[in-house]
Amino acid sequence: MLYHKTMTETVLAAVRTGAGTTELREYPTPEVPADGALLRIEVAGICGTDVKMYAKPVIQGPVIMGHENVGVIAMAGREFRERQGVAEGDRVFVEHYVPCHRCEWCHLGQYRHCEWTDWRTNPDARRYGYTSAENPFHLWGGFASHLYLPWNAVLHKVPDGVSAELAGIVTPMSNGIEWALIDARVGYDSTVLIQGPGQQGLAQTVACKQAGASLIIVTGTTKDAARLELAKALGADHVVDVAADDPLTRVTDVTGGKGVDVVLDCTAGAGTAPVLLGIDALKRREGTLVIQGELAAFPDFPVKKVTEKAITIKSARGHSFRACELALAQLASGRFPLERLTTHTFGLSYVDRAIKTVGGSGDEGAIHVSVLP
Ligand SMILES: [Zn+2]
Ligand SMILES: [Zn+2]
Numbered sequence: 001m002l003y004h005k006t007m008t009e010t011v012l013a014a015v016r017t018g019a020g021t022t023e024l025r026e027y028p029t030p031e032v033p034a035d036g037a038l039l040r041i042e043v044a045g046i047c048g049t050d051v052k053m054y055a056k057p058v059i060q061g062p063v064i065m066g067h068e069n070v071g072v073i074a075m076a077g078r079e080f081r082e083r084q085g086v087a088e089g090d091r092v093f094v095e096h097y098v099p100c101h102r103c104e105w106c107h108l109g110q111y112r113h114c115e116w117t118d119w120r121t122n123p124d125a126r127r128y129g130y131t132s133a134e135n136p137f138h139l140w141g142g143f144a145s146h147l148y149l150p151w152n153a154v155l156h157k158v159p160d161g162v163s164a165e166l167a168g169i170v171t172p173m174s175n176g177i178e179w180a181l182i183d184a185r186v187g188y189d190s191t192v193l194i195q196g197p198g199q200q201g202l203a204q205t206v207a208c209k210q211a212g213a214s215l216i217i218v219t220g221t222t223k224d225a226a227r228l229e230l231a232k233a234l235g236a237d238h239v240v241d242v243a244a245d246d247p248l249t250r251v252t253d254v255t256g257g258k259g260v261d262v263v264l265d266c267t268a269g270a271g272t273a274p275v276l277l278g279i280d281a282l283k284r285r286e287g288t289l290v291i292q293g294e295l296a297a298f299p300d301f302p303v304k305k306v307t308e309k310a311i312t313i314k315s316a317r318g319h320s321f322r323a324c325e326l327a328l329a330q331l332a333s334g335r336f337p338l339e340r341l342t343t344h345t346f347g348l349s350y351v352d353r354a355i356k357t358v359g360g361s362g363d364e365g366a367i368h369v370s371v372l373p
Contacts, residue, residue, distance in 0.1 A: 010029060012144065013144030014065075016057060035151040039149055040074040041069060044143055045168045050066075050067075052294075059130055062132065063140075068096070069128060070093050070158065071091070071147065073092065091157070094156075095154040100152070126140065162332050170328060174327035176206060177327055179204065186207070186261075190261045197220040198227065203341075222244065262290070263278035263287070264290045265289070269294050284309060291314070344363055344365075
């Protein structure tokens with residue numbers, strides 16, 4: 001019961017109180033039920049979605065953001081320990097999905113599609129980083145000293161030898177594995193164009209290299225010079241500054257006119273240009289394009305070209321349990337210098353600046369930014 005004694009009566013959280021506004025608030029330390037637990041947060045990663053959600057919140061009221069969470073189990077009820085197979089003191093990565101475990105998707109292990117954890121289909125959804133702090137237990141985000149874990153939280157044990165800070169990039173790494181390997185089936189001898197050298201594009205680079213891709217081309221702009229250098233260190237064969245060089249000409253040149261097997265768009269909202277480039281850069285037949293983004297409309301979308309080239313378009317949509325486990329194994333292997341992705345860390349009082357740094361209006365040179373509460 002050591003941990004109970006060391007817990008303070010209140011916990012501290014950086015709370016989003018409105019668009020672009022954060023306040024430090026204290027909450028009473030929750031009474032942990034037999035089937036719940038409390039995690040002491042070590043690292044909470046920030047991604048591009050946080051930048052959007054901070055500027056234009058979809059969940060109103062006070063929200064503790066932070067959905068890429070790693071920490072140590074500080075206090076756990078008996079049922080929680082039995083059900084989850086964890087003990088107080090264990091370091092875990094917590095997925096941001098809090099699944100129902102009743103629907104078809106949950107039974108398939110594809111929690112990311114569970115409608116219960118998604119605010120788009122359930123206004124009362126629980127999902128870390130996206131849930132009102134007015135809900136019971138309050139602590140539904142990682143930008144806080146502690147996180148509440150209900151019976152249905154999805155945990156992954158962090159392997160020995162992987163520091164909390166390194167484990168902080170499990171989320172981009174697991175997305176890389178999900179999108180490149182599972183969705184786009186990159187494997188031995190694949191040729192790949194990765195657009196955007198942010199944390200997501202760099203994680204895809206590692207996933208593709210590990211999988212056996214024979215050609216990896218990564219694009220960025222002039223301000224991405226340091227990121228493109230890192231892309232090379234992580235396995236990219238060619239990098240292209242699209243402001244200085246025509247990317248389609250480069251892809252055509254290095255593939256001997258064939259084009260690539262797979263295009264992964266990691267530009268996160270750079271408009272229609274990356275999608276159009278992707279369609280042009282893909283090989284003549286049966287290439288795969290993985291897209292993401294917020295485009296509500298796409299005027300003059302080249303359906304004819306997509307059909308003629310027999311292109312498959314897939315959507316990047318989170319990660320599976322398996323991808324997280326593979327990401328942790330990748331980090332534990334030490335095979336790639338993934339620690340170089342983490343460029344900035346901030347304390348709890350600087351969450352606003354941390355999010356702005358990811359968005360490009362805070363500190364310079366950001367790739368992966370973490371909050372260390
Ligand atoms: Zn994210
Ligand atoms: Zn479900």
